Amino acid sequence: MKPRSMSWLNHVVRKCGSAHAWVVRQPSHDQSGDSFATSATNAVAQVILMPNIKTIRAKGHAFERDLAKYFRDHTGLQVRRTCLTQQFHDRAQGQEDLTGLPHLSVEAKRVEKLDFPGALRQAQANAPPDSMPVVVNRRNRQAIEDSYVLLRLSDFTTLYTSYLQELEEGTS
Numbered sequence: 001m002k003p004r005s006m007s008w009l010n011h012v013v014r015k016c017g018s019a020h021a022w023v024v025r026q027p028s029h030d031q032s033g034d035s036f037a038t039s040a041t042n043a044v045a046q047v048i049l050m051p052n053i054k055t056i057r058a059k060g061h062a063f064e065r066d067l068a069k070y071f072r073d074h075t076g077l078q079v080r081r082t083c084l085t086q087q088f089h090d091r092a093q094g095q096e097d098l099t100g101l102p103h104l105s106v107e108a109k110r111v112e113k114l115d116f117p118g119a120l121r122q123a124q125a126n127a128p129p130d131s132m133p134v135v136v137n138r139r140n141r142q143a144i145e146d147s148y149v150l151l152r153l154s155d156f157t158t159l160y161t162s163y164l165q166e167l168e169e170g171t172s
Helices: 007-016 053-075 116-126 153-171
Strands: 020-025 045-050 104-109 132-137 148-150
Touching: 053 104, 104 116, 116 132, 116 148, 132 153
Parallel strands: 104 132
Antiparallel strands: 020 045, 132 148
16 A cells, blocks of 8 residues: 555645645554654644744734724824834834823733743833833734733723822812
8 A cells, every 4th residue: 555645735835825834644553553643644744834934024014013002092193013124213202102192001911821920021121211111912813802901900090090199189
């Protein structure tokens, strides 16, 4: 019997487009005791699809654009995505993902499993001195308004006390 050809792998890779495919062939035993499969019925292989880095970056950039639009629609501010590849980017403004939010430095993350300390360290490092660093995280199949916001406890306390003072002034 002839060994099974790998033409099915080429078919899988073509169907996946730009994704990288890794094939892990798992040994199986046929009736003769050979350690490698020789027929199509007992061949076992696992295909692991690895997403393309360009796809991942495009997903993050799209989230930054959506987040800027969300802030524009809900605050009336002129919020836009910061394009760090532009030559005229002013490094004195910081390296936050969105500009146009006074005293707020946003780090947008579109990942399933967020490294909270690492993301907050990045937000703090990118924030200008007079800004509050926050991380906004959106997972797959999650509406943008349900995104999570991560900030330091001291910053949250500042926001909360300001909110309480505003409530007291409104009831007086």
